[in-house]
Structure formats: C-alpha cells, structure tokens
Amino acid sequence: MTFHPTLNKFTFSTSIRDDLNKLPYLTMVIKEAMRLHSPVPFIQRILTSDTEIDGKIAPAGTAVNCVIYNIHHNPVTWEDSMKFDPDRFLPENADSRSPYAFVPFSAGPRNCIGQNFAMHEIKIALARILHKVNLRLDPNHKVEKVESLIMRAKNDIQVLVTKRS
Numbered sequence: 146m147t148f149h150p151t152l153n154k155f156t157f158s159t160s161i162r163d164d165l166n167k168l169p170y171l172t173m174v175i176k177e178a179m180r181l182h183s184p185v186p187f188i189q190r191i192l193t194s195d196t197e198i199d200g201k202i203a204p205a206g207t208a209v210n211c212v213i214y215n216i217h218h219n220p221v222t223w224e225d226s227m228k229f230d231p232d233r234f235l236p237e238n239a240d241s242r243s244p245y246a247f248v249p250f251s252a253g254p255r256n257c258i259g260q261n262f263a264m265h266e267i268k269i270a271l272a273r274i275l276h277k278v279n280l281r282l283d284p285n286h287k288v289e290k291v292e293s294l295i296m297r298a299k300n301d302i303q304v305l306v307t308k309r310s
C-alpha cells in the first residue's frame with residue numbers, strides 16, 4: 146500500500162490482501178480492541194440435542210447464550226484481561242492459545258461471512274485516518290459500555306483530534 150500525496154489517496158498493489166497483511170501491528174491493535182470490547186458481545190443457539198455443560202445436562206431445545214465478552218475476559222486465558230495489550234496477538238503469544246479463546250466473529254458453520262471484509266475495511270479506514278490526524282481519548286470524557294445486541298458506548302466516544310505534522 147502506498148500513499149500518493151498528489152492524488153491524496155492510497156493505492157494498492159495487485160493483491161490488496163498482501164498489502165493489508167503487511168500491517169501486522171495494526172492487525173494486533175484491532176484484534177486487541179475487539180477482544181477488550183467485543184463488538185458482538187454474545188450469540189445465541191438452540192441446542193439440537195441434550196448437551197452436558199459443566200457436569201449438568203441441558204435438554205435439546207434449550208436456548209444457550211454464548212457470551213463472547215466473557216470468553217474474551219476469561220482470566221484463565223487472558224491475564225489482566227481489562228488491560229489493552231496488543232502484544233497478546235504476537236505470534237509467539239497467540240499460537241499456543243485455543244482457537245476458541247478469541248472469537249469476535251463467532252466460530253463454526255454460522256460464523257461471520259463478512260469477517261475478512263470487516264478486517265480490511267477497519268484497516269483501511271484506520272490507516273487513512275491515522276495518516277492525517279492523531280487521536281486520543283478526551284480525558285474529561287468517561288466512556289461507558291452498554292452491552293446490547295452489539296456493544297455500544299452510552300454517551301459516545303469523545304476523542305481529541307490533532308493534525309499530524
């Protein structure tokens with residue numbers, strides 16, 4: 146990916162995927178943000194057969210909440226889980242982790258069909274914004290999460306924007 150100041154836009158080489166994969170730290174930051182805040186905090190399933198959960202049998206037909214937010218804050222997997230630490234997604238830290246420890250797009254046959262598109266879109270948007278401005282949270286504004294079908298901020302997220310020199 147190359148930025149052209151005269152055109153004021155990014156151009157991509159033949160494979161956009163190759164370009165975006167060259168942004169490993171940005172990917173780690175996005176993943177850590179999705180772990181910490183879990184944009185889809187829970188999903189639901191109806192059990193199709195009797196299923197043992199924690200030593201108890203839940204009968205077929207039971208509605209089950211899979212709380213992605215809790216999976217992403219499981220203290221067994223995520224030390225100091227409220228801390229924002231993109232290094233959790235360095236290959237040497239991530240490779241030994243269960244593939245089901247980090248599931249912002251769910252997992253299995255009904256997982257998110259838009260996940261690659263979403264990751265590319267977030268990377269492009271962030272790269273374009275951060276190329277021009279610096280962002281930091283307004284220290285006078287407290288961000289409060291509201292867990293609904295998707296994770297929201299109760300009173301917006303206020304950021305201070307300064308032009309990059």
Ligand code: HEM
Nearest residue numbers: 184185188189249250251254255256257258259260262263
């Ligand atoms: C950060 C962005 C996104 C997140 C966190 C996300 C997350 C999820 C999750 C957790 C599910 C599973 C729901 C379930 O199992 O009940 C899902 C399903 C789905 N997502 Fe996404 N998604 C995102 C973006 C997108 C985009 C951009 C598209 C389309 C372009 C998309 C299309 C879908 C569709 C069609 C399903 C249903 C798949 C099925 O039921 O077989 N998502 N998404």
